[in-house]
Amino acid sequence: MLKTMNSERSGTTRLRSTATVDVDEDLARLAKALGHPLRVKIVRLLANRTTCVCGELVDELPVAQSTVSQHLKILKEAGLIQGTIDRPRVCYCLAPGALQRLKALVNSLPEACLAQERKSADGRTCQ
Secondary structure: OEEEEEOOOOOOEEEEEHHHHHHHHHHHHHHHHOOOHHHHHHHHHHHOOOOOEOOHHHHHOOOOHHHHHHHHHHHHHOOOEEEEEEOOEEEEEEOOOHHHHHHHHHHOOOHHHHHHHHHHHOOOOOO
């Protein structure tokens, strides 16, 4: 199945496979979830644990419990972490395969994108 994609830069329309669009949406969803330094730190903390974490995250982060809870909610909705209820708390750990999925999605970016990134890094304008 093909989806019509509009290019904002050139004003042209092109067709892309549904699979490519789904991969792009999945990558964007995961990247957005990691778009805050505190959420990256939470993922790092969980990645360094062999067991689920219940209340210790709040002790390791420089923000209020309610802020930690909001960031955990975003990570959970994106599928990066999972939570299990252990009354009265929720214990969190990385979702199985979540980081591998993120790595695979980033690695699926075309080499042309990476080459363009290298060109942009030296200060030239992209077109």
